Structure formats: C-alpha cells, structure tokens
Amino acid sequence: MAHDAHDDKNNSVFKITLNLVVTCFISGIIIATAFAITEPVAAEQRVKAKNDAMKELVKDAETFKAIDGKEGWYAALKGGKVIAYVVPANSKGYGGNIEMLAAVTPEGKTMDFKVLKHNETPGLGDKMVEPKFRNQFANKDPKDLEVVKVPTDKNIQALTGATITSRAVTKGVKEAVEAVAAYSATQKK
Structure with a gap:
C-alpha cells in the first residue's frame, strides 16, 4: 500500500x-x-x-449599616443613632468620571467627601483631594455648594486652573447632599 x-x-x-x-x-x-x-x-x-x-x-461612627433599597448608601451609627449618611457621588470632570463618597449629616449638610477614582490633570484637577479644597465643603447647605472664582465665606472657591474639576466635584457632592436631605426627611417621624 x-x-x-x-x-x-x-x-x-x-x-x-x-x-x-x-x-x-x-x-x-x-x-x-x-x-x-x-x-x-x-x-x-x-x-x-x-x-x-x-x-x-465619619470618624465618630462606631458602625456602618447598609440602607435597604439605596445601593451603596450607608448609615453611620453611634450609640445606635444615625449621625451621618455615606453615599456614592459621581460627576463628569475634565478627564472623565469622578467617583466619590460623600458624608452628609441627617440634617442634609455636607460633612466631607472622598475621591475614589478620577482621571483629572496632575498638578491641577487632582488637587481636589487636598484638604485646602475639601475643607471648604464642611457644614454646607446644598444652596451654598456653588463654585466661585472670587473667594467668599459661603461658597466653594475653584481650584486654580481647574474650574471644570471644581464644578464637577461640587455638583456631585451637592446632588448627594440633596438626595440625603430628601431621604432623611422621609425618615423623621
């Protein structure tokens, strides 16, 4: 073969x-x-x-409890009482989406925020994480969460050379504060 x-x-x-x-x-x-x-x-x-x-x-919190029906929302508890809400906040910055966590009082005032993810310009927009910018948000009502170029006692002063980033962060935090204020109003008996 x-x-x-x-x-x-x-x-x-x-x-x-x-x-x-x-x-x-x-x-x-x-x-x-x-x-x-x-x-x-x-x-x-x-x-x-x-x-x-x-x-x-929320440094004073003893525990954090997930809130039913609100994805990513947590109640910060101390002595069994809600002392704050920690909620996700998002906004579109200069370099894309900015993901944050915002801490809000039960009365609907800003406490602080933390940036989790961003693509903002190094040396300009990325300064949003620094205390000098972040500290401006403490104890603010939603109506005062407005970006200004000339410093005031009430509003948020824009980062030099990063107005878009400043507005994006402020918008994201403001929306989170407003959402918490609306939710908190339904929790009061």
Whole structure:
C-alpha cells in the first residue's frame, strides 16, 4: 500500500488542532482557578477599602449599616443613632468620571467627601483631594455648594486652573447632599 502524503498532512493538522484545544482547555482551567482564588480576596480588599474610606469620612461612627433599597448608601451609627449618611457621588470632570463618597449629616449638610477614582490633570484637577479644597465643603447647605472664582465665606472657591474639576466635584457632592436631605426627611417621624 502506497504511503499517502495527504494523510500525513491531515494527521499533522489534526495533531496541531488537538494540541491547541488541549492547551486552551488547560489555560482556561488555570485562569478560572486563579480567578476563583483571587476574586474573593479582591472583593474583601474592596470592602475593606470602602470601610476605611467611610471611617475616614465619619470618624465618630462606631458602625456602618447598609440602607435597604439605596445601593451603596450607608448609615453611620453611634450609640445606635444615625449621625451621618455615606453615599456614592459621581460627576463628569475634565478627564472623565469622578467617583466619590460623600458624608452628609441627617440634617442634609455636607460633612466631607472622598475621591475614589478620577482621571483629572496632575498638578491641577487632582488637587481636589487636598484638604485646602475639601475643607471648604464642611457644614454646607446644598444652596451654598456653588463654585466661585472670587473667594467668599459661603461658597466653594475653584481650584486654580481647574474650574471644570471644581464644578464637577461640587455638583456631585451637592446632588448627594440633596438626595440625603430628601431621604432623611422621609425618615423623621
């Protein structure tokens, strides 16, 4: 029987295909196993980071309790009483979305905020995380959360060279404060 070169070619294509299938299958198992091991750790880290951020925003809080029906909202409790709400705040800045957590009193005044993620310009917009800018927000009513270029005692002075970022942060925090004020009004008996 004559040896057919065509059979050899088919045979080698089959072997290559089989090797690729086996390699992909093994790779898939390795990736799935790695994800199964690392994802719970990563999830735990995210929870810890959020808890640390909330504790930083409301230092007096003893515990934080998730609020039913309000995704990402937490009540900060001390002695069983709500002393603040910590809620997500988002706004579109110069470099894209700015993700924050805002701490708000039950009376609907700003306490503080923490930036979780941003793409603002280094040396300009990223100064929104510094105390000099952040401290302006403490104890403000929503109506006073307005960005101004000339300093006032009431409003938020824009960061030099980063008015868009300043407005974005202020808008995000203001919306969070207004949402908490509306929610808080429904909780009072």
